[in-house]
Amino acid sequence: xxxxxxxxxxxxxxxxxxxxxxxHQTWSHSYMFWYRQDLGHGLRLIYYSAAADITDxxxxxxxxxxxxSKTENFPxxxxxxTRSQTSVYFCASSSQGSVSGNTIYFGEGSWLTVV
Amino acid sequence: xxELEQSPQSLIVQEGKNLTINCTSSKTLxxxxxxxxxxxxGLIFLMMLQKGGEEKSHEKITAKLDxxxxxSSLHITASQPSHAGIYLCGAAGGTSYGKxxxxxxxxxxxxx
Numbered sequence: 706x707x708x709x710x711x712x713x714x715x716x717x718x719x720x721x722x723x724x725x726x727x728x729h730q731t732w733s734h735s736y737m738f739w740y741r742q743d744l745g746h747g748l749r750l751i752y753y754s755a756a757a758d759i760t761d762x763x764x765x766x767x768x769x770x771x772x773x774s775k776t777e778n779f780p781x782x783x784x785x786x787t788r789s790q791t792s793v794y795f796c797a798s799s800s801q802g803s804v805s806g807n808t809i810y811f812g813e814g815s816w817l818t819v820v
Numbered sequence: 821x822x823e824l825e826q827s828p829q830s831l832i833v834q835e836g837k838n839l840t841i842n843c844t845s846s847k848t849l850x851x852x853x854x855x856x857x858x859x860x861x862g863l864i865f866l867m868m869l870q871k872g873g874e875e876k877s878h879e880k881i882t883a884k885l886d887x888x889x890x891x892s893s894l895h896i897t898a899s900q901p902s903h904a905g906i907y908l909c910g911a912a913g914g915t916s917y918g919k920x921x922x923x924x925x926x927x928x929x930x931x932x
Contacts, residue, residue: 738920747924747925748922764821795862807868811855814860
């Protein structure tokens with residue numbers, strides 16, 4: 706059971722470059738999320754998706770782009786990376802939108818450093 | 821927007837001791853999640869609470885939800901070094917998307 710996988714796990718890039726973080730889940734979950742985790746800020750929602758071709762902004766969307774052409778994939782793109790986007794990025798998924806019995810599963814994270 | 825405050829921010833205990841971590845919300849809790857995270861790894865789902873007064877246990881970890889106080893507590897009995905890590909609480913808003921707002925986390929160290 707592969708679950709939810711992220712790639713790359715570790716990435717160093719230069720300011721101004723485009724970077725894409727991949728997220729793939731094998732459960733056919735409808736809902737997928739991208740969070741970033743920073744010291745002093747905890748986990749913050751960047752974007753989320755309720756289904757294929759449906760995406761919406763979270764708390765900190767600026768500088769990021771997402772797409773969801775297939776249910777199982779939810780890539781996050783930094784169009785022009787900045788040092789402030791150095792962070793740990795977590796992808797998550799859940800089967801239902803309702804909070805009733807809804808378990809949200811997280812990937813292992815992608816460590817991104819922008820130099 | 822909803823904010824979650826966890827206390828304490830960090831905790832150091834001797835193996836075998838009991839401990840409690842609290843998570844207080846600024847708004848009504850519709851669902852409260854507890855996760856554990858080890859450095860360099862992802863978040864491991866522990867349990868989810870939905871109703872006021874609800875209590876769930878898994879091995880030596882018990883979580884309770886006090887809806888009136890807008891608070892949840894996580895209690896570990898007879899702590900072990902394997903319990904060490906960062907404990908995060910996440911609250912689901914009153915929408916249908918299951919988006920979570922997280923607390924800052926509590927760093928737990930257990931000395932053998």
